[in-house]
Amino acid sequence: MSEMLFEIRDLRLSFADLAHKPLFGAAPRIEVLKGLNFDIPRGDVIGIVGGSGSGKSTLGRAMVRLLDVDSGKIRFEGTDISQMDEVALRPLRRRIQMIFQDPMSSLNPRHRVATLIAGPLHLHGFDQITERVDFALSQVGLPLTFRNRYPHELSGGQRQRVGIARAIATEPEFILADEVVSGLDVSSQAQVLNLLEKLVSDMGLTLGFISHDLSVVRRLCKTTLVLHQGEIVEQASTQALFDAPQAQYTRDLLDAIPLPEVTPGWLD
Amino acid sequence: MADGRAAAKRPINPRLWLSGGWLLILVVAALAAPLLAPQDPLAQDLFASRLPPMWQGGSEPGFPLGTDSLGRDVLSRVLYGARIALLVALVAGSCTCALGAVLGLIAGYYRGWADVVISRLIEIWMAFPPVLFAILLIAVMGTGLTSIIVAIVVIDWTRFARVIRAEAMTQGAMDYVASAKVAGRGRFGIMIREILPNVLPTIVVLLTLEMGIAVIVEAILSFVNLSISTDDPTWGSMIAEGRAAIHHSWWVLVVPLITLFLTVLSFSQLGEGLKDHFDPVLR
Numbered sequence: 001m002s003e004m005l006f007e008i009r010d011l012r013l014s015f016a017d018l019a020h021k022p023l024f025g026a027a028p029r030i031e032v033l034k035g036l037n038f039d040i041p042r043g044d045v046i047g048i049v050g051g052s053g054s055g056k057s058t059l060g061r062a063m064v065r066l067l068d069v070d071s072g073k074i075r076f077e078g079t080d081i082s083q084m085d086e087v088a089l090r091p092l093r094r095r096i097q098m099i100f101q102d103p104m105s106s107l108n109p110r111h112r113v114a115t116l117i118a119g120p121l122h123l124h125g126f127d128q129i130t131e132r133v134d135f136a137l138s139q140v141g142l143p144l145t146f147r148n149r150y151p152h153e154l155s156g157g158q159r160q161r162v163g164i165a166r167a168i169a170t171e172p173e174f175i176l177a178d179e180v181v182s183g184l185d186v187s188s189q190a191q192v193l194n195l196l197e198k199l200v201s202d203m204g205l206t207l208g209f210i211s212h213d214l215s216v217v218r219r220l221c222k223t224t225l226v227l228h229q230g231e232i233v234e235q236a237s238t239q240a241l242f243d244a245p246q247a248q249y250t251r252d253l254l255d256a257i258p259l260p261e262v263t264p265g266w267l268d
Numbered sequence: 269m270a271d272g273r274a275a276a277k278r279p280i281n282p283r284l285w286l287s288g289g290w291l292l293i294l295v296v297a298a299l300a301a302p303l304l305a306p307q308d309p310l311a312q313d314l315f316a317s318r319l320p321p322m323w324q325g326g327s328e329p330g331f332p333l334g335t336d337s338l339g340r341d342v343l344s345r346v347l348y349g350a351r352i353a354l355l356v357a358l359v360a361g362s363c364t365c366a367l368g369a370v371l372g373l374i375a376g377y378y379r380g381w382a383d384v385v386i387s388r389l390i391e392i393w394m395a396f397p398p399v400l401f402a403i404l405l406i407a408v409m410g411t412g413l414t415s416i417i418v419a420i421v422v423i424d425w426t427r428f429a430r431v432i433r434a435e436a437m438t439q440g441a442m443d444y445v446a447s448a449k450v451a452g453r454g455r456f457g458i459m460i461r462e463i464l465p466n467v468l469p470t471i472v473v474l475l476t477l478e479m480g481i482a483v484i485v486e487a488i489l490s491f492v493n494l495s496i497s498t499d500d501p502t503w504g505s506m507i508a509e510g511r512a513a514i515h516h517s518w519w520v521l522v523v524p525l526i527t528l529f530l531t532v533l534s535f536s537q538l539g540e541g542l543k544d545h546f547d548p549v550l551r
Contacts, residue, residue: 066446086454093452106443109549110465119461120451152549166447 004075005174005206006040006063011072011082013055013062032058034230035072042173045200045207047221047238049214049253054227060176060210064098065089076174094124097167101179103159107151107166113137114147117166124170136165139202140195157188161195168199176208181216193220214257218242226250284541287534294531298350305344306330309501313339318517336506336520337513345501346527352413352502353531356486360420361479367421368428369471375429376436377459386429393426402485406494413496416489420482427481428474432467439466469543476539480532487528503528 014029021027032055040046050056061067063074065081074082081092097120100106107116117133126132134144140161151159160180167175177196181189197220200207211217217224217238224241226233226249234247245251297304307330317339322332333343375386402419409415439445440463448462483503489495490504503524510521 061446064450066449086449090452090454093450096450098447098450100443100447102443106447108444108448108462108466110468119448119453123452123457150549163447166451170451 003041004039005042005044005077007073007075007078008036008038008040008063009073009075011036011059011062011074012070013058013067014070032230033062033069036230036232038225038232038235040174040206040208042206043204045209045220045222047217047224048208048210048227049212049217049224050227050233051212051253053229055230056210056212056227057178059227060098060178060208063208064096064176066098094120094170095173097170097172097175099160099163099167099175099177099180102183103156103163104151106163107159109151111150112147113142113149113151113154113162116151116162117169120166120170126170132169136169139168139199140165155188156184157191160184160188160192164192164195164199168203168205171203172205174206174208176210178210179212180209182211182213189216196220214242214253226253281541281544283537284545287537287541290530290534291538294350294534295354297347298354301344301347301351305341305347306332307341307344309340309344309348310499311340315339318513320517321519321523333523334517334519336509337517340501342506342520342523345506346503346524348501349503349506349524350527352496352500353483353486353528355413356416356420357479357482357531357535360417360424360482360485361475363417363421364424364478364482365428365471365475368425368474369432369467371425372429372432373436373459373463373467376433377440377463378455379437379440383433386433390426390429390433393423396423398423399488402489403492403494406489411494411496416486416495419489420485424478424481427478428471431470431474435467435470436463439463469547472546473539473543476535476542480535483528483532483535 011033012031012035013033014031016027017030018027036059048056048059058067062069062082065074065084069082072082073080076092076096079092081089084092111119114133117136118129121129121132133147137144137146142158142161142165146154146158146162151162154162160183163180180196181192184192193216196207196209199205209217209221221238223235224238225235226241226247228249233249234241234245236246241250242254245254313335316328316331316335317337319331319335319339320327321334321342322329324334327334331341331343333341333346335341336345371386375383401423405419405422406415409418436459445458445462448458453461486495486502487504487507490502491508493505493508495502495504506524507521507528510517510519510524513520
């Protein structure tokens with residue numbers, strides 16, 4: 001078994017620029033990912049940061065194969081999944097899960113919590129589904145009475161916990177979390193981050209954590225990858241990156257973190 | 269539990285009860301028409317022609333809503349007419365809904381060439397004037413109940429397909445669809461399990477609207493004598509006959525007209541009521 005869970009090699013992805021499509025002929029392409037190379041070792045918690053439009057969400061969606069890539073390799077445990085079709089991917093889907101930014105739109109409003117969590121379990125032929133749903137709920141700290149709730153009956157933090165429960169229910173090796181705390185208030189943010197931290201250590205998960213919020217990444221992630229305009233600017237251990245950023249763009253990002261400035265004597 | 273509590277708190281929707289009540293009465297009346305009708309709906313009695321309804325002077329017992337110019341009992345004919353109206357509403361409505369919703373879902377969710385084909389088909393279809401289209405179809409197929417139902421389905425499926433396509437497109441872009449894909453659900457499974465439940469309220473509203481429309485179309489075709497045989501009591505043919513007699517016996521026109529009006533209104537209100545009732549967010 002490979003030491004690296006994910007190996008990304010020269011990953012390229014582009015979208016058709018329909019706004020500039022000529023009347024005849026193909027639309028020009030906008031390159032979003034411009035040949036990315038990086039590895040994710042098993043057990044790592046990797047923060048993927050970058051400004052808006054840097055391609056971090058696109059990278060995430062390509063890794064879980066919600067998007068088709070142009071070229072390059074995405075090796076998951078040594079197997080290249082970049083060109084696999086949906087049917088070939090299906091057995092791997094159990095092991096690669098995703099948590100979405102907006103839990104309101106990523107949870108089907110017509111399904112109850114129990115159905116939402118049980119969905120992936122049914123698809124992958126699990127038995128004892130009721131017990132597994134209950135276990136997933138207890139792991140994310142939701143009471144079992146929530147089984148019969150609809151998503152709109154929950155608070156933002158609770159909804160995101162359901163999203164997490166759904167992702168961990170199939171006991172995956174890798175979870176991609178795409179801006180999962182951006183929509184939450186500060187106290188829910190802290191709770192969800194604590195929960196992710198606990199799950200990573202309890203379940204031996206490998207976590208990809210996409211965020212624009214560097215303070216959050218600093219708290220949670222072991223390594224950090226900085227993306228800028230579809231290219232990797234810097235990849236280092238989070239500690240090293242925050243202590244001694246190498247790239248100018250990383251320094252700019254770090255400088256942009258608002259820090260409280262206390263004027264001496266403001267309390268008097 | 270949570271939803272049991274919510275359901276108990278829910279106020280009774282008067283729109284749902286009133287429309288559902290009227291339609292229930294109509295269904296019972298249609299099923300029990302042979303028991304309820306005081307007269308044979310086809311029996312003519314020229315000695316009892318143009319009898320007024322019972323609250324007016326000169327009425328006769330056994331003809332509570334009066335008679336038409338051939339002496340046929342208006343109440344009996346409206347009761348038997350309900351059978352045809354409801355049959356057309358149910359069969360034509362459901363078939364139209366099934367055809368249009370399936371095509372709309374496929375076009376809206378699968379996109380690609382399926383969408384291109386179905387969308388062009390809808391555009392071509394909608395360029396035909398519907399009433400002329402119906403008359404043309406019935407001229408080709410011949411009159412009769414089946415022809416009417418086929419005509420309604422063939423003409424009106426676009427009404428469903430257009431709306432459901434747009435709705436399926438909107439739903440298809442939601443993250444819960446991506447989430448189901450990551451979970452490993454196939455495209456067909458996503459369409460049925462994820463998209464369809466979210467499109468269902470729209471389908472229900474359109475279905476009940478379509479039932480009302482089917483009743484109107486049947487009445488229009490009866491009015492221009494293109495429905496089933498002229499003898500059979502349909503609301504449309506009664507209105508057509510009543511129109512000729514409006515100056516001396518208004519009830520021949522007004523009774524089927526009010527029945528038709530209430531029925532079509534009830535269908536549309538039932539749809540709105542059901543949509544609210546089944547929406548977990550509004551619940």
